[in-house]
Amino acid sequence: MAEDGGWDVVVVGAGTAGCALAARLVDAGRRVLLLEAGADHPRASDVPEDLRDATTLRAAVPGHPANWDLPGLLPDGRTLRVPRGRVVGGSSATNAGYFIRPTPHDAAGWAAAGNHLWAWDRLLPALVRLESDRDVGDRPGHGADGPVPVARPAGGSPLADAFAAAAAELGMPEEPDKNAGGLPGYGPVPRNVLDGVRISAADAYLAPRRGHPGLAVRGGVQVLQVLLERGRAVGVRTSAGDVRAAEVVLCAGAVGSPHLLLLSGIGPAQRLRAAGIEVLVDAPGVGEGGTDHPLVYLPFSPRDGVPAGPGEAPLHGVLHTTSDGATVPGDLEVLPWLAPFAQVMTGRPAPGRPVEVGVGLQRTEGTSRLTLVDGAPGSSPLVEYRHLAEAADAARMRAGVRLAAELLAARALGEFGEPAELPRDDAALDRWIRERLTTAVHLSGTARMGPESDPGAVVDQELRVRGVDGLRVADTAVLPRVPSRGPAATAVLVGERGAELMTDGG
Template sequence: MADAEVVVVGAGSAGCPLAARLAEAGRRVLLLEAGGDVPADLRDAGSMAPVPGSPATWDVTAVLPEGRSVRVPRGRVLGGSSAINGGYFVRATPADCAGWAAAGNDLWSYEAVLPAFRRLEDDRDVGGRPGHGTGGPVPVQRPAQGSAVVDAFAAAVDALGFPAEPDKNAGGEPGWGPIPMNVAGGLRVDAATAYLRPQPGLTVRSGVQVRRVLVERGRAVGVATDDGVVRADEVVLAAGAVGSPHLLLLSGIGPAALLRAAGLPVVVDLPGVGTDVSDHPDVYLPWTPSRPLPADGGPLHSALNTGDLELQPWLTPFPPVGTGDDLVLRVALQAEESRGRLVLDPAHPTALPRIEQRYLTEEADRRRLREGVRLAVELLRSAPLAPLVARRGGPPDDVLTDDGALDDWLRRSIGTAVHLAGSARMGPDGDAGAVVDQRLRVRGVEGLRVVDTSVLPWTPSRGPAATAVMLGERAAELVLG
């Protein structure tokens, strides 16, 4: 007899809602998580990923331009990365979903996923309006009180002609507005806190490290863990955009040449596993306030979205950039055309893979980030903001006006938002790079699905936290038929 009807690997942003909804529908579900409870000091919404080496994270390495390596923390706790992020909870846009649908995934149009977005949320500001939800497991609120910085940025954005966007989850025209957040009482409400409660049919086991999927005669029949074997009628990988493709590779599911080079068996030759990685490359422009500017609350409040760019002032110092009391203005490319990949260490394939981001390999990405940096400087120089800015960091004026010099500065300065997607992406029959179909079933293996942001054809143009939770909700609908 199987240990469960469904075993879900990863109690993160998508795994928690999927497991909870399947159990509610009467399925016998076993949810496995490598980590444990969220440390108390991480529940504060103003905190983010803990220090390197923390047991609460997987510390993945990403390789950026110029050969620079940076840490990419992934949540290793109940709640996954939803327990260590900034609390930013903005939906994928209708245009994002339309793009996924046009790529052959019509089950992921905005109309198709909107019920899942509504079901997951308890929007305490606009929940009664069309397209929003109330009473769901995830509280959603927008920062109410502004500050001198927020007010000055709002005036600067308005002076440059950008529209207001009072509700970034309404699917309307992008612009300047408050960031919806999954925060209540100053505490981040992660996916485990929101969804996991005692209920018949749901068993949660933490501290369990899954090593591979067991495949017999073309069908997934369970998983191998450090403690033994768990058998199930269906296996779902929800271990994140690094963890899920890594488990596929360790299970012999992936590009045959890569598997052979790492000494792994070839169960199914799936060229797309670990490829087509997309993210949000970003840079930070530090600026020194001309007077003390106390912030009321956490670092995030509002953002300017222009379609494929996001400009976000931080209201508290950001130690990796600037010094002392410097604040920063983040500039992110939200529609990256360059694609990265996961790379195994052939000598140690079970070790965490590294991410080769390949940022800025496409001219369109360089052009748009140049435009974003120049827009950021224009905002800091604008009449509403200039009195607050004692001096600006970032590219000098002579670099700012020279495309080649600015590209060099971008290569040296670029970072990553850690908004990974695409590493086991969905796609229709005939799409050689697709790992799963649009019902999230792994090609070539019966009884195996992937449910996390790795299946998205590309990262949405807003941070993916809300979309990851929606994935779990939508996947439950597809599993239950």
């Protein structure tokens, strides 16, 4: 029952996971208050074109009001900006619409870390329930009537077809359904996009429940900390005043959720004291052990007359393949963008600019962490990426870059453009990579789940924060390791699975 005058659950963050969680809790009869620091657009007609147009990433550019635009730091001291959605719908309202499930190998790893409730057979029903796959929804292991529409681009442009032919030329298998959990290869990208319109988690989950008496959505409200009394979360302190609830769930993402835990006095004691924050729970894993996908772009210059534009989608196909020595299949991802990235980001033509082919290392040995700049709630935390600090990671990224270069030099692409020339020497290529190194912005695991025997586990496998009653985290921060595909579909899955665990024990 809700506290007198309060709510059953306050969900902090109306992002990709938070929208799914809140909707399913409402379906289960809970009274839910969903808080979001960014704007709320309750009617479809209110949604700005920047958030609807799935051919561009205009809402992810620095300075856009829907972008948190966080600071990040790479190992060589270079700084970068980290886009994260600051709007109802979260990053699902600002990203490229890539909607590929985690793999069975990902789930097996999470379960092996002491989280049997996150094994593949426990996750598949939720994956089926959340989707309405327009292409294969009638097949086993897929869903046809879920809230999230999933479709693959129809009919590639000549350049997209050439990328597919180049992958075949290199002997890469076809993978027509990236969400079937099969062997990695080249195939079309499943997207939560219909007729060029990005369908965010807010569109999919909140829109059908607007006006429900059990749901209130408040945009423009920043949560400053969790309110704790005698070891229990009793609500949150916000920019608009205190809110009380019987239970608090943080869905602010792999940056926002650990940041709120730290601001609330839950985290590594020494770091909290250094920031002038009273230590309420010494939780050494908060902000530590994060994983992401290091990313490098290779330029490919189209010849005169070759159209380089997004058409229906800025991404049509994607290659997943396995490097030598990898512990799981599909640890390398090659993403051929179909337009200059400057055009994808701004929506404006960029004539004469090369298109980029991204190379992502999907499974790393190195980890990253989130640190406090200071203890002020209004200060952004810093994401410290330790990309390629491990020799094995650097070697596998080098192999991935060479594979992408081989793809771009394939006969099938010869009539379309010129690939960049890479250094042949390993040491020189490593320098080339480090000069261009960035991140895919897929940070996960900064408040990971795990058994009591894991000193770095922040939550148990039912997503309850250890040492605090009535507090959970339900977003990609809880994943023991980032999925080996982009995490958007996984974030929705965490919201769905979190609601199951809260209402029926999962």
